[in-house]
Amino acid sequence: MTDTMWVVLAAVVLLPVGYYAVDVVQRRRLLARLRAAWGKEDALRKLDEDELTDIAHHYRQRQAVQPSLVPVDDTTWNDLDMDEVLRHIDASTSIVGSQALYALLREQGTPEEVLRQRAELAYAFEQEELRLKVQEALTAIGQQAFHGAWRYLFSGQFEHPRGAWIYPILALLPLTLALLGLISPVFLLLAAGAFLVNLVVYYRTQTTWKAEITSLRHLGAVLRCAQRLERINHPALADLRARIQAHNAPIRPIRFWLPLFGMQTVGDMALVLEYLRIFFMIDMLSMVSIVRIINRSMQDVRALYDLVGEADAMLSVAQYRQRVPGLCRPVFEKERGMRFTGLAHPLLKNAVPNDLVWTRNVLLSGANASGKSTFIKAVAVNAILAQTIGLCRATALTMCRGRVMTAMAVRDNLLGGESYFVVEIQSLRRILEAMDGRMVYGFIDEILRGTNTIERIAASSAVLDAIARRNALCMAA
Template sequence: MEAAILVVIMIAGFTYSAIKTKESWKNRCKRTLKEKYGKEPEKKEFKRELIRNYLDTVGGTQQVDEVTWNDLNMDDVYQRINNCDSTMGEEILYAKLHYAKQTKEEEELLEKRIAFCEADDEKRYHLEETLSKLGKRDEAYYIPSFIQTVEDFAISNLWVYQMLRILLVVVVVAAVVFHNIYALSALVVVFLVNLSVYIFTVRLKFDQEIHMMGTAAYLITVARELEQEYRKDKICEELAPLLPVFAKMDKKAFLLNIQSRNAMGDVFEMLQDFLLGVTQWHILTYMKVLNQFMDNQEAYLKIYRVVGELDAAVSTGSFRKSLPLVTVPEYEEAKQLEMEEIYHPLLHGAVTNSMELQHNCIITGSNASGKSTFIKTIAVNVILAQSIHTCTAKRMHLPHAKMITSMAVRDDILSGDSYFIKEIKYLKRILDALSEDELVICVIDEILRGTNTQERIAASKAIMEYLAHHNCIAIVASHDKELTELEKIGYDNYHFSEEFGEEDIVFDYKLQKGPANSQNAIRLLSFTGFPETIIERAENIRNEYR
């Protein structure tokens, strides 16, 4: 008797501890949701290969190629923006930054969603709470590819599991009706057989597929919540016509998702899982849900996109609120760029710059003066403008255009390409992208620096002249003063400068009109402690070339 009481007390204590732990976890999640909006996202592991799964699987026209993406450190920019609450939001946001092209209607819907978040903190919190139910489990990132190939995950010999379920029902009825040792023994045997099949077939062989299906099906439940809760706010109207085909999925989705959703290992849900397993419920329900997905793949992927875009919009609103200066872009047909107090989103306390660019331009200046950072700032903001309708500036006017760069060139040992070969391949892809049907904004840093001076100047001038005569806005940064002579064919001159002290160089990082007239390479050698003999010899050689 005492042993039984002790067991009851232990079970009660374990249950109480599990409940309190789960409550504490939920409260911590709520605090995080309430506090994170409008703040810079915390640094965390960047699961690039998982996050880009939607982009790789569903595809779409990528305006930003991988060279441009890497040149501009867009993974870092993405992480600065990403405050999403779900895998769907993270994947869609990543894809949007690659697509960098939205219709006016898509931009208006984005602004409506952001305005909703800004208007009422409590409503925004409840929206994030609903989205956070989807979580960020690793398997969820593969849902798009799972849905597109869902027929490959069908389970054969389904009749075996159906017969095991029927047999279980028969022996349960027999045990209740006859209530003898034979009926009870048959019940125990069938129970153990079904449990063994569940453990060694479902849990070991199909566990991953059932987890994936449960996670995928649970999206429908959450999407239905979103559609019903925010119908009057009109922030996810596209869900209404898509959900009816999945009308019978909600309860199945809830139960099938128990294993995937139960991060805290709730003892009651685990017990329920095994009891359902004995009835072969998981396998039979899995196939019913799978058949619905097979018949409605397109509708499901649209729901996935809508929910992801809603989450990405909340993240965009949070990004805007975290910035010291932000604006929405204004588009115009003219082939020109106007930016006021623009800055790079990754820099804290960044120096802002303004520019009215009605032609192509060449930016000159000394080493470390700010040329590369400024042209990256322009390129990043052109992408942000066309992907999330946001610019880190006081004002920005621009035309709709494809952004392409040639900046962070490196040699490639595996392919055997030298630095120069790699560079000319990068430049050639820019020329290949030029089209009369679509304006291209190309940003080039240190054009053709991988070859000798004479040929570099000649080839650079030829390429820049070619760009000037095509449907393109070219922004080129260079040390070569000879390129500033291209003003007569439509290249405006800008530069960055510095002030020399006795022991250091001071950069103000402010853009100025006209070509640069200073050089600092030899001064930098001196300030970093190179022997005086080298400094003097370098200055003498430089004077010989003047």
């Protein structure tokens, strides 16, 4: 063998070994980081306002296709500072987990059996080996918001470039001409020309279809994660694996294309890989094939997206239970009312715990800054947490299932031409309208303070009297 041949042979052998060694080191570092952060403040996502806005938009688009049974409406969500509650709980490994946790916190009608299954999964994640496998799979999705996948998951089908039939031809042409170059050098010049054509088509497609490619890469990462979760053989994941397997079956052909479309690398091989993707039109061929499969099985893709997100959200719940002392699982009963001991607001570190047996409407009174509003919010937030993630900050809590609605942080609508009083009336009206048949917990802070004293007393009495005749419990301050 010549020296050149030995160099080539050494490169062929050592390069894969080197990349494998780097991969092993990076994996060990990842697992060490995940292990060290578990159950600590460092694991929290700390979503900024833009990220929260994007997550909320994703939720609203989802609502149009998959509406909640008993949603936490926008007024209640804002009154109770639920964005802060989300930040306090969210330790998701991926952006999909944050989206799923947000959706869970806005659904008060989750069946008790589903709450029980989620609680069991969260408890199972206390096993380090299991949770590290799940977290490692989720890490590949990333935490980047603004992926825009809602456009295709909930608003329509993916599109792909027209004339997709040309891509296989463009992929084969340079290689064919290069092989013919062994016969005549002229074909090598033609092969170079064909590569230049592919180069133009590649970068033009990347620019024109940037939004679709970004969304598709995100969806591809989620679907690859679902495939990895399906391979984790653990009794605690049996139900999750069965559901993932059922929805993965119709999209099995996508397994070939996802690694090709999603392959990314850095370092010395990045440029080589980029040229290979251009030479063989890998991204275009993969994109067209993936889009066709997803459009054909969109319901299954949505289900897999939700299942992956739910698994990540339960990791957050498991960490929340580990990080915050004084949490309990609620007990649900048919009898109207709520009973709790040692209840405190989840966002307050040194909160004073309170006990209450709440079976009748309650009117709280007291001096300014005595904690009336804080107590009302503590009860409301814990009632939501009990019915969404199956945890609350109390020593014990027993309640009848019911929708939590509030009228607290009312503001006038200057641009809409609505006075403070009108906005207050509208806020109270939505609570009264929700009380037709379904159990409602109404929380009202400083009722009708936007009008004069005489009318305020008369109107407040009428509102509270109407609530007393409904299937509801009201706590007013």
